[in-house]
Amino acid sequence: MSVRWPRLLTPTHLSQLIRSQKNPLKAMDIFNEAKTRYPSYRHNGPVYATMIRMLGSSGRLTEMKEIVNQMKRDSCECQDSLFAGIIRTYADAGLFDEAFSLFNSLPEFNCVKYTESFNTLLEIMVKESKLEACYHFFVENCHGWEIKSRTRPLKLLMAALCQIHRSDLALHVFQEMGHQWCYRDRDTYRILMKGLCEDGRYTEATHLLYSMFWRISQKGCGSDVSIYRMLLESLCDNGQAGEAVEVLEKVLLKGLRAPKRYMKQLDLSEFRYRGDVKALINEALIRGGVRSSDGYKAMAIDLYSEGNIAEGDKVLSEMHKKGFKPSLPMYEAKIAALFNAGKVDEAMHVASKEMIENDCVPTVRLHNIVIRGLCSTRESTRAIRYLEKMSRQIGCVPNKETYSYLVDGLCCDSKYVEASQMLEKMLINAHWPGEETYNKIIKGLCLMGETYRAVMLLEEMISQAKIPQLSVWYSLVSSVCCESHRSDDLSVKLDHL
Incomplete structure (x- = not known):
C-alpha cells in the first residue's frame, strides 16, 4: 500500500502513519524516509517512542536497538517510561545483559530522570529471583540524583528479602526507611x-x-x-x-x-x-x-482471591445490610473465584444479573475476566456469544486481550476455523497477534483439511514480516499433497510466498 505524504509533515502525522502500518519493517521504512523527503523535519520523542514500541511488540529487537541508537545520536528528549518499556522488552526476550547495558548508558541520552527504569530493572530481578544481583544493583544506583524517590526501590528490596525468607533483614530495611525520609x-x-x-x-x-x-x-x-x-x-x-x-x-x-x-x-x-x-x-x-466501603472491599477481595467464596459472600451480605454497595473490583474477584472453582453458571449469573441489579456497570476488564474464564473452562462457543453481548454495550470496545483469549480458547477446543475467523476480526480492529498465534492456527487448519484458509493466513502472516516456524511449512506441504484436486492452485500460491 502506497503512502500519501502530506505537503508539510509534522511528528504527530508521522506517528499516525507509523501506527497505521501492520508491517513493522514497512513502518520503519516510512520512519527513515521522512527525513529524506523533508530535509527540515526532525523526529521528536513521541515519534521515536511510537517506532520503538511497534518494533519491540513485534519482536524486531535488532531493528529496535538500531532506532534507540539513532535516538541517542539525535540527542532527542525522551521519557523515562520509554526506556522502562525497552528494558521490559529485553527482559521478556531473555536479553538481561542488553537491559543492564541500556540502563548503564542512560546518561548518554537526553533523559534527566530515570526512576521508572531503575524500578523496572529491580522488579525484573526480583521476579527472576536474581536477588543477590538485585541487592548490588540497588546499592550501586540508589544514591544518584536521577532516582527521584527511594520508597518504591526499598519496598522492592524488602520483597526480595522476604522472598528468600530473610524477613529479619527486610525488617531492618523497613526501619531504615524512616531514616531515609521514605513514607512507609x-x-x-x-x-x-x-x-x-x-x-x-x-x-x-x-x-x-x-x-x-x-x-x-x-x-x-x-x-x-x-x-x-x-x-x-x-x-x-x-x-x-x-x-x-x-x-x-x-x-x-x-x-x-x-x-x-x-x-x-x-x-x-x-x-x-x-x-x-x-x-x-x-x-x-x-x-x-469493618465500617467503610474500603474495609468491605479489602476483605471481600482477599477472601475471594483465597478461593473462600462462602466467606466472601458473607462480606457482601453484611455490606448490603450496612447500606453499602459492592464495587466493581469485588465483582471481578468474585467472578474470577467462581471460574477457578468451576462454577461457570454461577459466575455468569453474577456478571449478567447480580452486578446489574446492584447498579454496577461492567467494564472491558470485567468482560475480559468472563471471556478468559469461559475459555479456560472449555466454553469457547459460549465466550463468542458473550463477545457479541459485550460489543452491544455502549463504550465497551473489545481490545487485543479480548481477542487473544478467544483465539487461544478456540484453539484449545480444536475449533481452528472459528479461531481463524476471530483472528480476522482481530486484524480488522488493528490488533496484531504474535507469531505463535499464527503458527498454532495454521497448523490446526492443515490438520482439519482447511488448506486454502491456512495458506491465506500464512500470506497475511508474511505480510506482517512475521516468520513461520519450519513445522508450519511441513504441515502446509503435507496438507497440499493430500488434497491433489486443489494442489495446483495452492502450489502456485505457496510459490509466491
Whole structure:
C-alpha cells in the first residue's frame, strides 16, 4: 500500500502513519524516509517512542536497538517510561545483559530522570529471583540524583528479602526507611507482614501490627483489615488461636475502632474453644470492625482471591445490610473465584444479573475476566456469544486481550476455523497477534483439511514480516499433497510466498 505524504509533515502525522502500518519493517521504512523527503523535519520523542514500541511488540529487537541508537545520536528528549518499556522488552526476550547495558548508558541520552527504569530493572530481578544481583544493583544506583524517590526501590528490596525468607533483614530495611525520609505506606506494611508470617516471626509481626495503630490506622481505615487478617489467620494456622484472639481484641478496639456496644456483645472467650476460630475471627471483623466501603472491599477481595467464596459472600451480605454497595473490583474477584472453582453458571449469573441489579456497570476488564474464564473452562462457543453481548454495550470496545483469549480458547477446543475467523476480526480492529498465534492456527487448519484458509493466513502472516516456524511449512506441504484436486492452485500460491 502506497503512502500519501502530506505537503508539510509534522511528528504527530508521522506517528499516525507509523501506527497505521501492520508491517513493522514497512513502518520503519516510512520512519527513515521522512527525513529524506523533508530535509527540515526532525523526529521528536513521541515519534521515536511510537517506532520503538511497534518494533519491540513485534519482536524486531535488532531493528529496535538500531532506532534507540539513532535516538541517542539525535540527542532527542525522551521519557523515562520509554526506556522502562525497552528494558521490559529485553527482559521478556531473555536479553538481561542488553537491559543492564541500556540502563548503564542512560546518561548518554537526553533523559534527566530515570526512576521508572531503575524500578523496572529491580522488579525484573526480583521476579527472576536474581536477588543477590538485585541487592548490588540497588546499592550501586540508589544514591544518584536521577532516582527521584527511594520508597518504591526499598519496598522492592524488602520483597526480595522476604522472598528468600530473610524477613529479619527486610525488617531492618523497613526501619531504615524512616531514616531515609521514605513514607512507609500500607503496601510496605503488607509486604513485611507477609514475610514475617511466612517465616514464623510472630513476635515481630505482632509488634509491626501494633505499630500500625498509631502510624497509618489512626483514623480506623477499613482497608487495613487485610493486613490484620494476615497475622490473625497465620497465628491460627500455627496453632496459636489464643494469641490470635488477644490480637483480635486489640485490632477491634485500636485498629478498626469498633463501637463499644459491639465489644460488649462480643464474647471473645468462646473463640478459644471453637474449632472454626478463623471463621469466627472473620465474622467478628466483618460485623464489628469493618465500617467503610474500603474495609468491605479489602476483605471481600482477599477472601475471594483465597478461593473462600462462602466467606466472601458473607462480606457482601453484611455490606448490603450496612447500606453499602459492592464495587466493581469485588465483582471481578468474585467472578474470577467462581471460574477457578468451576462454577461457570454461577459466575455468569453474577456478571449478567447480580452486578446489574446492584447498579454496577461492567467494564472491558470485567468482560475480559468472563471471556478468559469461559475459555479456560472449555466454553469457547459460549465466550463468542458473550463477545457479541459485550460489543452491544455502549463504550465497551473489545481490545487485543479480548481477542487473544478467544483465539487461544478456540484453539484449545480444536475449533481452528472459528479461531481463524476471530483472528480476522482481530486484524480488522488493528490488533496484531504474535507469531505463535499464527503458527498454532495454521497448523490446526492443515490438520482439519482447511488448506486454502491456512495458506491465506500464512500470506497475511508474511505480510506482517512475521516468520513461520519450519513445522508450519511441513504441515502446509503435507496438507497440499493430500488434497491433489486443489494442489495446483495452492502450489502456485505457496510459490509466491
